[in-house]
Amino acid sequence: MISLDAAYYDGRSSARRAVRIEFCESGIINIRGAGLELRLNLAQVRVSPRLGNTPRYLYLPDGARCEMADNDVVDTVINHLSGGTSNRFLHFLESHYPTAIAALVITVGIVYAAIDYGIPELSRRVASSMPQHIETSLGREGLRTLDRGMFSPSNLDEGTRHRVRRLFDSLKQAGPAAVEAQLEFRSGERLGANAFALPAGYVVITDDLIELAQTDGELLAVMAHEIGHVHNRHIVRQILQNSLTALLVAGLFGDLTSIAGLSATLPTFLVQQKYSRQFEQEADEYAAEVLRARNVPVTHLVNILKRLAMEQAGTRGKILDYLSSHPATGKRIETLLEEPSGKASRS
Amino acid sequence: MPTSRIGALPELPDSCVLSSIHLPERGKASAPASLDVHVPRRLRIEFFGTGGEYFRIWIVNIVLSVLTLGIYSAWAKVRNKQYFYGSSRLDGAGFEYTANPVNILKGRLLVVGVLVVYQLLATFVPVLGSLIVLGFVLILPWIVVQALAFNARYSSHRGLRFHFDGRYPEAFRYYLLWTAFAIFSGGLAYPYAVYLRKRFILGKSRYGATGFRFGAPAGYFYVVYIIAVIALAGLGLVVALIGGGIVFLGGASAAAEAGSDSADPATVQLVMMAAAAWYLSFLALIFAVLSVVQTALTNHIWRHAELGRIRFYMGMNPMRVLWIQLSNIALIVASAGLFIPWAKVRITRYRLSCFRVLSSEPLDNLAAGERARVTATGEEFGEALDLDLGL
Numbered sequence A: 001m002i003s004l005d006a007a008y009y010d011g012r013s014s015a016r017r018a019v020r021i022e023f024c025e026s027g028i029i030n031i032r033g034a035g036l037e038l039r040l041n042l043a044q045v046r047v048s049p050r051l052g053n054t055p056r057y058l059y060l061p062d063g064a065r066c067e068m069a070d071n072d073v074v075d076t077v078i079n080h081l082s083g084g085t086s087n088r089f090l091h092f093l094e095s096h097y098p099t100a101i102a103a104l105v106i107t108v109g110i111v112y113a114a115i116d117y118g119i120p121e122l123s124r125r126v127a128s129s130m131p132q133h134i135e136t137s138l139g140r141e142g143l144r145t146l147d148r149g150m151f152s153p154s155n156l157d158e159g160t161r162h163r164v165r166r167l168f169d170s171l172k173q174a175g176p177a178a179v180e181a182q183l184e185f186r187s188g189e190r191l192g193a194n195a196f197a198l199p200a201g202y203v204v205i206t207d208d209l210i211e212l213a214q215t216d217g218e219l220l221a222v223m224a225h226e227i228g229h230v231h232n233r234h235i236v237r238q239i240l241q242n243s244l245t246a247l248l249v250a251g252l253f254g255d256l257t258s259i260a261g262l263s264a265t266l267p268t269f270l271v272q273q274k275y276s277r278q279f280e281q282e283a284d285e286y287a288a289e290v291l292r293a294r295n296v297p298v299t300h301l302v303n304i305l306k307r308l309a310m311e312q313a314g315t316r317g318k319i320l321d322y323l324s325s326h327p328a329t330g331k332r333i334e335t336l337l338e339e340p341s342g343k344a345s346r347s
Numbered sequence B: 001m002p003t004s005r006i007g008a009l010p011e012l013p014d015s016c017v018l019s020s021i022h023l024p025e026r027g028k029a030s031a032p033a034s035l036d037v038h039v040p041r042r043l044r045i046e047f048f049g050t051g052g053e054y055f056r057i058w059i060v061n062i063v064l065s066v067l068t069l070g071i072y073s074a075w076a077k078v079r080n081k082q083y084f085y086g087s088s089r090l091d092g093a094g095f096e097y098t099a100n101p102v103n104i105l106k107g108r109l110l111v112v113g114v115l116v117v118y119q120l121l122a123t124f125v126p127v128l129g130s131l132i133v134l135g136f137v138l139i140l141p142w143i144v145v146q147a148l149a150f151n152a153r154y155s156s157h158r159g160l161r162f163h164f165d166g167r168y169p170e171a172f173r174y175y176l177l178w179t180a181f182a183i184f185s186g187g188l189a190y191p192y193a194v195y196l197r198k199r200f201i202l203g204k205s206r207y208g209a210t211g212f213r214f215g216a217p218a219g220y221f222y223v224v225y226i227i228a229v230i231a232l233a234g235l236g237l238v239v240a241l242i243g244g245g246i247v248f249l250g251g252a253s254a255a256a257e258a259g260s261d262s263a264d265p266a267t268v269q270l271v272m273m274a275a276a277a278w279y280l281s282f283l284a285l286i287f288a289v290l291s292v293v294q295t296a297l298t299n300h301i302w303r304h305a306e307l308g309r310i311r312f313y314m315g316m317n318p319m320r321v322l323w324i325q326l327s328n329i330a331l332i333v334a335s336a337g338l339f340i341p342w343a344k345v346r347i348t349r350y351r352l353s354c355f356r357v358l359s360s361e362p363l364d365n366l367a368a369g370e371r372a373r374v375t376a377t378g379e380e381f382g383e384a385l386d387l388d389l390g391l
Helices: A071-082 A086-095 A097-128 A132-149 A158-172 A207-212 A216-231 A234-256 A261-293 A299-311 A319-323 A329-338 B002-006 B051-067 B073-086 B101-124 B126-153 B168-184 B190-203 B219-259 B265-303 B318-334 B340-353 B370-376 B380-384
Strands: A002-009 A017-023 A028-033 A036-041 A056-059 A065-068 A182-187 A195-197 A202-206 B041-047 B088-090 B093-097 B155-157 B160-164 B205-207 B210-214 B305-307 B310-314 B355-359
Touching: A002 A028, A002 A071, A017 A065, A065 A071, A071 A086, A086 A097, A086 B051, A097 A234, A097 A261, A097 B051, A132 A182, A132 A202, A132 A234, A158 A182, A158 A216, A182 A207, A195 A216, A202 A207, A202 A216, A207 A299, A216 A234, A216 A261, A216 A299, A234 A261, A234 B051, A261 A299, A261 A329, A299 A329, B041 B340, B051 B073, B051 B340, B073 B088, B073 B093, B073 B101, B101 B126, B126 B155, B126 B160, B126 B168, B168 B190, B190 B205, B190 B210, B190 B219, B190 B265, B219 B265, B265 B305, B265 B310, B265 B318, B318 B340, B340 B355
Parallel strands: A182 A202
Antiparallel strands: A002 A017, A002 A065, A017 A028, A028 A036, A056 A065, A195 A202, B041 B088, B041 B355, B088 B093, B093 B155, B155 B160, B160 B205, B205 B210, B210 B305, B305 B310, B310 B355
């Protein structure tokens, strides 16, 4: 027989009674205190699972409960009378540093694998099996939203449009596979010189960018970069990857958003920016490949990137790389110029 | 006897603001278990949790959640919460969080399902998307009520449950109408809207059959918010002038260099970092003011709250809370999140160390009475939809 001290609460008032609980070998439980004498069967009661060193509860059939402070005695009783349970295993995991460190290593490993491989791969598959009409409506809706907020109609004359459109159309067949894409002219106003790719092959180019380009080679280079985004379905993949990342981080720190919103949003942001930089680099590679295949010097892409960077007032520094959605221009230029012939042979 | 266990309690830490009401600190008295009914006892909630112990529980629950693709996270929520409840003791009695994880899982699945449906509809039928947003705004008060009721119903102490009796119409008034009114009045009604919401949350809560009474005057809310606005404007101006000056001068010199066609990347980088730091200091300033407001209001509310004949006292030092929060954020970021368990324990320990329950009689006399009240308050709807929506 094992016995321990506990506090008895009847569930009808907050009154406390000090009791002594006796667990007998036969499975009979005796609870005795001032004006209280209970005789119960082990099958009638339930004991709350162990959690750290928090008190345990013995739930009695009539809604009453006993609060027991001595966890080790409670565990001995449970072990002795009803055999080990899964709760003991959980407590074992939660109470030892080696298992905690193992949990930490597994978590970091899974999260790293998910960010580096799982989420991108899953998004790639979903994006490539996405029905065309869904992507089309995504792209059309996206363009409509941008038109409402950021763009106004283009001020280019018909001749320029025709010339740029011819260059653009020539690019659609230039890559490893034909690309369905559609060029849209807009005036960017606050956005300045810029080009965007949207789902379903919408490519928007601002008047300022066309003005900024000094040669047709530079225009080709920029548009090839955007077609690289279209070819690789980057936009849909990015939407999917960003949502999955937010879900993953929310799952990890879900209960802790109150302690500091930053602790959940900062990692999400950093991972999303990492994906964005990867996509930019892939688009750069695609553009370089297309340009090389057409014997247009890659320096055109380098030049327009440089001029864009100047216009956006800043070569980005190394520290800010982690915060940036695009690779630092210097790095992009380096990568483009050192592109070995081995890459080209892949196509 | 159980009551004698709380005979010697640690004294109120220096970091807490001491009460202006002069009451004998329990534990200082020479006769510890004196049951003199005329002198209220000051009971503190002792917190026994430690960062190291919680770290092990926390990380094991995270790995189990990850390995089960998030399904275990409902069980993890219960264990995390129960750790903090169980580690807190008032007058020798612990707190219990008794929610059924299955209900939490159902609640989470419902929320995820609604979000997915919303995303799909908003993408393909934009008109419906806006209608759903309107619908969401309308059910927001219901979600608030559900979350508060769920949390209260599964919190218990000394064998009695807490309850929340707030209903949708009131929540609709306080969370939607008054928020709209606060906006249209240019913020003038905002402190009163906050007052109404806090009164709703505490005033509609009860422990067993005994309801909490919210007695805090609304005027204090105005005092706090007016001081906050003045502080925000004043400090904001200082930050704007100092930071703006640095960024502007740096930017000008960088621009001058850029004009001469030899922009020094190092200078540009420095200017950009200064601009980022400037922006961050604005965020920190807003965070700091909001934190101080929150602490001041929490102190105020508890000092005027009653539960039957029991009164409360909260003496958090706003600057101390702010320091703990800011250093917690810094340590969490620096440790890539590993400090989270210690941070949670640290802020909880401080908050509870400043809380007092003032009672001139033992805490034994409160009744459950829930069976009679459940149908009376119409909680059956909540019971039928026993879901945790408190994401």
